[in-house]
Amino acid sequence: MADDDERRREARAPIELKVEYKRLNTFFYDYTKNISKGGTFIKTEKPLDVGTIFLFKLMLPSQSSPLALRGEVRWVVKDGAPLPPQVPAGHEAGMGIKFVYDSIEQREALEQIVEKMMTDSLGPLIYSRLVKKPKN
16 A cells, blocks of 8 residues: 555654543543654554544643644554554554644644654754665
8 A cells, every 4th residue: 555655664763752632532641652754653552443533632842832633543553453564563552643734834844843853862863864765
């Protein structure tokens, strides 16, 4: 599937951020495991169903108020269940989220925030090597 290939090509950084979202009138507080410009992985023992579009808030260290986003659950890992084909063995429970944008401006703003977090987390040299693809 082209979308899965695209998602896998996105550079990801191991960044843990607190995430808040609502499920059946209950608020959940979980943490990201990694983040890219296209999405994130949320560690949780109770993932939402694949295809669910939901609102969530990312608590960013650089901002005083959380960043509200929409995401779509693209795949889930549940303890004791078979792993999706794109997920490596031993992966912890949770859900792979693709960001859903309301506008190009919202996408660009989030990409800038993610890029800064990745640079801060990995350092500029490693980030540039991870993100910059060699020219053929």
